[in-house]
Amino acid sequence: MTAQPIAADATPAQWLKTALSPRKRIMALASGLVIADAVPAVGFAAGLGLAVGALPQGFSHALPGAALAVVSLLARGLLTQAANRVAARAARAVKGDLRRQALNGAFSSRLSDAETMTATHEGVEALDGHVSRFLPARTAAAVTPLLLIAATAVVSSFTAGILLFTLAPFVIGMALTGMAAGAESRRQFQALERLSGLFLDRIRALPAILAFQAETQQTAVIARASENLAQRTSKVLKIAFLSSAILEFFSALAVALVAVYCGFNLLKLLPFPAPEQLSLTRAFFLLALAPEVYAPMRRLAAAYHDRQAAEAAAPSLRQLTEDVGAAPARPPLPANAPAIAFRQVGVAYEAGAPVLSGFNLNIAPGATVALLGASGSGKSSLLHLFLGLAPLTEGEVEVGGVLLSDHPDLTAWIAWAGQSPVVVPGTLAENIALAWRGAPSGRVMEAAARAGFTGDLNRAIDERGGGLSGGERRRLGLARAFLKPAPILLLDEPTANLDAASEAAMRPVIRAAAEGRTTLIATHSDAVAEMADVVVRL
Known part of the structure; x- marks a missing residue:
């Protein structure tokens, strides 16, 4: 089922109304069962x-009325159970x-990881009460x-006039508390x-x-954030309790x-x-x-917080689920080593000065380039550009005629070997095969042989790399580079x-791994740099 298009300026x-529209039939059924409780x-x-x-007139004369009351109670129980089940099904479907x-819309970059995590769990779960409790209660309260x-x-x-007149405080009270609770719920x-x-x-x-032994300081930061959340939650609950108290007062007064x-x-x-x-x-x-006239209003007041919670989560859910446009098709894997051109490239992270600015370099197809420089000069940042781990804030990088800004995901083109290769529990062969899932054992x-491994490839390795020396860890990364056809x-x-x-x-x-490939090496070693066709000092 697909929802209707949502206007950009929608509240x-x-x-919420548009997002829930694909499930309006089952939600209408749940609301109808709640309204049927009036009979x-x-x-x-x-x-x-x-x-x-x-x-x-005697006990026997009262039996027909008592029987009607008992049958009505049983019918109410069955209707309530059916309404709860249908409402729960509607909430699960939504x-x-x-x-x-x-x-499917894949976690757009408009949300941070934390916002994405909160929206997918807390935000989606906030709709449970909105769909299963608030919406049926709102319809029942109106009808x-x-x-x-x-x-x-x-x-x-005359009694009907009394009941109709005393409904006004309910509407006014819920409107006032709803406006206050909405802002607090979003905060x-x-x-x-x-x-x-x-x-x-x-x-x-x-x-x-x-x-850096910053456990105490970071604990204090998290404690302050937790206290802020507790205070916000307390304010929301205070408004909810106050509104319930006001509505209960007017209900008792009317009765x-x-x-x-x-x-x-x-x-x-x-008189x-x-x-x-x-x-x-x-x-x-x-x-x-x-x-019974005021029971639907009391249920609506009890479920009103569910509406505020859902509306508070709606902005994040909207950014998470709305269509961000079709992703560009991935360019085909080049048959030969591509040329790489850096044009006025700049890299700057959110905090601090730019790491690189105005960097220019042309790399011929199949050439090996060594990047030399002190720590923090931007060697690793240039490599991370190709992996999406560093932001391209200025200029452009062209790889085999493809612009990196248009196709930021070129991981299929790249074989990578870092200082600390990722190690997972398993055999050495399984760790090497992480570079190419399903690679033939041969x-x-x-x-492994080209990377210099001569021992048993079936030896066990733990998650900390136990059983591998420092040199073997480097060879593990190079073995993966040999395996991946990039x-x-x-x-x-x-x-290092x-x-x-x-x-x-x-x-x-390293020389063997670079054969037939366009290679960039970030290093401090002059001996490694001597193997390169071009040496760039940053």
Whole structure:
């Protein structure tokens, strides 16, 4: 099912209405079952009134009324159960639709990782109460009281007037509290997004936090964010409790007015001419039905927070699920090593000065370029441009006639070997094969041999690289580069922290890996740089 197009300037409420439209039939069924509860409510009040009115004539005369009341109660129970099940099905369907849209529309770059995580979990779950509780309650609150007041008017027009008049405070009270709760709910959801972002960023930076012994300081930062979220949540709950208290007060007051009128009418003690004379049966009918008039309003008040939570999450959900346009088709893999051209390239991260600015370089097809420079000069950042790990803030990079800004995902073109290759629990062969899933075992063995592995490829390796020396970890990255049929090779400090003998043994492997490929090597080693066709000092 697909939703209707959503206007760019749509409000959260309008976006929710359009986003939920594919499931409007099942939601309408849930609302209809809730409204149908009015029929057994009238039946219960009528049965109770008939039973009480017939008691003076004997217990047997009260049995028909009592039976009607019992049957009505059973019918209400069945209707409530059916309405809850259908509403739950509608909520599951809506959440499933949104999650599928998020996966198909693929997590647009307009949201950060933290916002994406919060929207896909907390935001989508916020729609559960909105669909399963608030929407049926809102429809029932608009229709059921009027139906019950109409039934009341058949017996007592004056009592129906009392009930109709006392509905006004409900509408005014819910409008006022709704406006206040809406802003607070949005601020609470934003605080939740910020806390999620803090957790995600701190988990990513955990090694650095431990290395700099910043655990206490970061704990304080997270504690402040958690306290801010708790305060926002408390404000939302205060408004919810206040609105419920106000509505309960007016509901009790309205029922009390009906009770006073019925009692004084039966006793003929009204201080004004009675517009009608009530019997005991009619009075009990009115007394039993009066609370039912306000029950849908009380349910709506209890579920009103679900609406505010859904509208608070709507902006993030909208950015997550709306169509961002078709992604450009990936360019085909070049048959030969491509040329690479850097034109006035600049790299700048969010914090700090630009790492690179105005960088120019032309690399011939199949050439090897060594990037030399001090730490922080931008060697790794140039390599990371091809992997989408560094932002291209200025200029352009052209790879084999393809602009990197138009096709930022060129990972299929690239074989990569970094300083610390990722290691997963498994065998050495399985770790090498991460570069090419499904590679024939013969190709894996050939890549391992070219990288210098002569031992058993089935030896076990843990997630920390246990069983591999520093040189073997470098060879693991190069073995993956040998295995992957990519025309570009990127090497980031392939001989860092190796002694002279190990580096000398590694250089022929690097030279072999670079054959037939356009290669960029970020290194501090002059010996490695001597193997390159071009040396660039940053």
